[in-house]
Amino acid sequence: MKNQSVKNNIDWITVILYMALVILGWMNIYSADITPESNYIFDITQNYGKQLIFIGCNIVLIFIILTIDAKIYERFASVFFGASLVLLAGLFIFGKTVAGQRCWYAIGSFTIQPSEFAKAATALALAKYLSDSQVNLKNFNHQLIGLLIIALPILLILPQPDPGSALIFTMFIFVLNREGLPSWYLWTGFFAVALFLMALLLKPLYVVLLIFAGVAIHYLRSRPIHRNIIASATVLIVMVGFALSVDYVFENVFKQHHRDRFNVLFGREVDMAGVGYNTNQSKIAIGSGGWLGKGYLEGTQTKGNFVPEQHTDYIFTTVGEEWGFVGSAVLILLYVALLLRILYLAENQKTKFSRIYGYGVASVLFTHFVVNISMVIGIFPTIGVPLPFLSYGGSSLWAFTILLFIFVKMDANKVNEW
Template identity: 70%
Template sequence: MKNQSVKSNLDWLSVIIYTALLIMGWLNIYSSSLPIETTTTFDFGEFYGKQLLFIIFTIPLIIVILSVDGKFYEKYATIIFAISLVLLAGLFLFGKTIAGQRCWYAIGSFTIQPSEFAKTATALALAKYLSDVQVNLKDPARQVQALLIVFLPIMLILPQPDPGSALIYTIFLIVLYREGLPAWYIWTGFIAIVLFMMALMFEPYIIILIAAVVTTIVYLRSRIANRNILASAIVMVLISGFVFSVDYVFDNIFKQHHRDRFNILLGKEVDLRGVGYNTNQSEIAIGSGGWFGKGFLEGTQTKGGFVPEQHTDYIFTTVGEEWGFLGSLVVIGLFVALILRVIYLSERQKTKFSRVYGYCVAGIIFIHFFVNIAMVVGVFPTIGVPLPLFSYGGSGLWAFTILLFIFLKMDANKVNEW
């Protein structure tokens, strides 16, 4: 095993991009939460002051992560995952309810959200499982075991209820597909989403008729040896059952605010003063920024407080209004660069564990980034997914820092040629 220096082998390009996003995020939190009555930059009673403290605490956190032996993360991955599940389950007994969600532990005035850290734990557990030489995802039993790792935290997060965090975990299915999970799992999920959205827009019989036509075409275009009329019939029965169940699920399982958000997204309701207010104001703020923006601290929508929760889930509206289209492109470009860099580093790893973990890191950052911006510009329902390193909050900031720097530690060691 080589005694390599973490400092000399650390991927500084990733660190620079991370730092740039962190600084830009804080500047936008500062702008969106600065009171009309000017106070000191270091007012720790304001959101920007608290976020500055959270950022300062990332420094010792990074030092600790980079100081730990890279083998630690693989050796104790299962234990870390088990602890994360216990913490998620403990919320039902000891969690603090905020805005109808029981997602936080409260320690005095400080709150921490375990679902943010559970993403790293799940990524480690999945990488540990898939790095086992005995694991072949062509085996149905192995598929079930791998999927169980992904869906255990989802089943604990959904009842909190926190559908936004639960959605993030579905990105692990793409990682599993990369490692050999049959493609039909991905297609099934995609088709289910399409059918669900269609069932909210059209009568069930119309959707079933379309599905029957598509199934018949697929059946007839299949090779003679592969034709199986029984399998096609079973598919149609499952599709029909799913389509007819959508209304029941939508009316009885979804909460009212979730139903409202879907109805607004699909154009079935126009509620610019109620549920649709956030998205409408967000679109106005971003659109008003033009090409070059109104300038730092000059956003009228931002200063007027027209966009609720602008320092958290809607932080990108500040970017759009004050930095404009070009500034937004810079931010998006930095996120894309970080994701691509992590993927590149993942491909050069010497062990399957670190490679799989790297893909999990890239996937988690991507789905957060994609869903948040899609939500802010009104092409995705509001479900409370923060923008990594930008949105206010210590749990999210520290969780993304841990997630990324564990991987950078692995890469710095080149996994030490175990």
């Protein structure tokens, strides 16, 4: 009776939006990979054939997730998180290196990327910790523990090196903020990023003058009772020191391909045949689609294989070229609808754990969605972040499915949590 009530309370709006994105993803992978020599859609020597196998396994995966008692995810959240950290650490010994990154375990011809699954494990661990009635994010020690849960996978992922995946984990800061983390953490992060970019774009003297002007204006506009010359001077020194160190960090810590991507983004280097090739070709493909696109399977840029990795990180270029502005807008609206639905369901959960996990799911999907599309249209550096449910790959598809359907199960189970 209990299982029947849970099944009847599955949020089918979320499931339908998910199915629509997965189907659209396969259609575009098929379009990006099909050749005149292709025989049938189940050809497992082609990416679209392999993706069908991944989708088939997904159905089994969803069934298993929905069958397991929702309380299991809360009870063993720490175990899942610990296992994910062990798998990430194991990459340094047993991982397979591809294009300079040691991010995968290889089992024959099959590879799996543990950082993708670590996102769901981290969301569970964070929800487990923050749902503890004793935890108060106004307490500095509790803040540190919450930030440490986020930092641990990042510290294991960055050396692989995989800055794209590491970036996704930083977005869990929004979950902490939703649960009471002081907003100055977010503002500090925002200003640090802005200052970093400003230091790359402007001469040091101009940056220092802007910092001095900003601190002075803030000091003068503050109420006399709140003015603290020592605190303002400390902030000024820290900001100037940070800004002046950016150039050294950029030249000596960043790897060459990271510097190249930023330089292309800022217009410092226009190497259309080298580091700027991917972004340039993706913008050409999307722009050539016009309002209504060239038609499904009719994309000339897609068929000419001009865009590298088009079935994975650059899958949105196929949508832009063949489906045009209207098709791209519909796809974006599907993502927005899914995100809004997750947030709505999260706010209506009966337990704190489920609510916090729902916000973790939304944070991960939102960041992937925004970063991938921004990367493809050239307003964000290329960092290898897949588009959820659309990009080719078993690891990403299964990991996103696990992430989402654990929440679907929690939401369906809320009928039993009164």
